[in-house]
Amino acid sequence: MGQLSIILARCLQAIPTVFGIVVVTFLLTRALPGDPAAYFAGASATPESITEIRAKLGLDQGLPRQFATYLKDLSRGDLGQSISTGQPVAAELLKRLPASLELTLTALFLSVMTAIPLGVLAAVHQDSWIDQLCRFVVTAGVSLPTFFTGLLLIYVLYFLLGLAPAPLGRLDLLHVPPPHVTGFLVFDGLLAREWATAWSAFKQLMLPAITLALFTLAPLARMTRAAMLQALASEYLRTARAAGLSRGRVLMVYAFRNAMLPIITTLGMVFSFSLGANVLVEKVFAWPGIGSYAIEALVVSDYAAVQGFVLSMAILFVLLNLAVDTLYTLVDPRVRIDG
């Protein structure tokens, strides 16, 4: 089978998953205790006005009917109205998505760039100081609550040392946001040649990104170390060494390429964690992404906004898993043959 058709088949497999996600988010909104109509009607509602609102929201119809309406709205990209801001949920999420993506992707980049060399070195020099360091980072990483790491970093780097700017959003007040191109402020600032703005956005980004990266570092480093150890102990590696290949080639081409598969799988899992941890980090750093939007919505019980957030995060995660699987097919020739 060709590479393209495998990737296409994998995309088709995602459809039932997406359907399951939509059903769950629908059930979360409709089938659980509490009467949204009474909630929307407010404190001074009469039974008549509640009935009227219920009819208007379509809540007087059967669940299958309501589900059909929900699907129809979704297909038009309509996630409902936020009751606290009165804006369409989809538009607000889209507006805030770049901030969250900028944070998550920067953090993942930092964490991959640190964890993989650390894991590889720890495996190559087993039981050396770097292996001990790797073990320490992994143990600390799984025990540290993200929000706590963030606060510690703020205290040390902002309050004590003054190296980092105040943890108040994406850009300090002195700078005007650059014209919107990608939504990533650092890139947009560079594109608009506003160096000071880009630098300020970069400084604001660093602390939350490091916090999130520390959180995702542990599983990645542990998996890299384990996968490398396994690859190093394998027979094909002994053969490669016996054949007289250079040490660098044995390590990077033969060992690392084979170790990459479990690392990529872990990367997908880590992304799931970091989408959740993102919410916490955004709260700590007052980062105006979709996580803090969801928290604001949770505080005032704004159901449509929370459900829209859950749904879009889940869809984002499915898309990412698709990307990971695609990467897998590109990296591992065996997947192509088996598929």
Place this chain on the structure above:
Amino acid sequence: MADTSFMPTLAIAVPRRSAFARGFAHFRYVMTSNPVTFFAFVLFALMTLIALFGPALVPHDPLATLADKALKPPGAGHWFGTDHLGRDVFSRVIVATRLDLLISVSAVAISFVCGATLGAFAGYWGGWFDRLSGRLLDTIMAFPLFVLAMGIVAAAGNTIQNIVIATAIINLPFYARVARAEVSIRRNAGYVQAARLSGNSEIRILLLKILPNTLPPMMVQLSLNMGWAILNAAGLSFIGLGVRPPTAEWGIMVAEGANYIVSGEWWLALFPGAALMLAVFIFNLLGDGLRDLVDPQRRT
């Protein structure tokens, strides 16, 4: 474990001791062979004692506010300082232990029991039930789990009980998957067929012959999971779900202290955060020890 039934000579050769004595000997062996595990067990015992008796021992009322003593740094009278309302941080951290442990232990217990049952039935009988439960678990796993927990709490209502349920639901797939895999590989094992031929009912075989053998890998899963469950529950209360002020709970205390970090009052957030970290750390260490205890073959 099951192998002994096929080696009667060996079973006779070993001097007979009660199951309890053998268990205790093994426990003592694991404890003395690994000081880290011993240390973790001591810390765990201490934490349990604090959870049980802490509220009776604390020097101050965790809810008593003293406006004239607000935001005092750690000192002789208040070991961990006081918060913005003049409450004693030390007393609050100690008292919170019970609630935090209660939330995470009950959440993990629920997902362990439900997940093991679901997975065992799916793995033993297969068929439509297996497919249905598999789909359900896949759907749960398709969500970023913390985000799903937020959604569940938002929909079901903002209470501690729902925090427990949400944490249990997001942990469920891990247990169910391990149980399913472990049961399905033993479904037609020799000792199971022997039990079937000697007239045991299917449910009896599953509960008494297969499930006990799946416990060691389930324990490993439990050990990997416990710390994560505490972090999740504390994360939920950090963003303002479940536990309401003025209740003392580590997550919400860190959240309250977060506002004072930028002005340098570090003790408000540091101590509850450190307590949380220590609890997770103890559970992670303990998990490794527990694995050694129930599964000697995997000991490293």
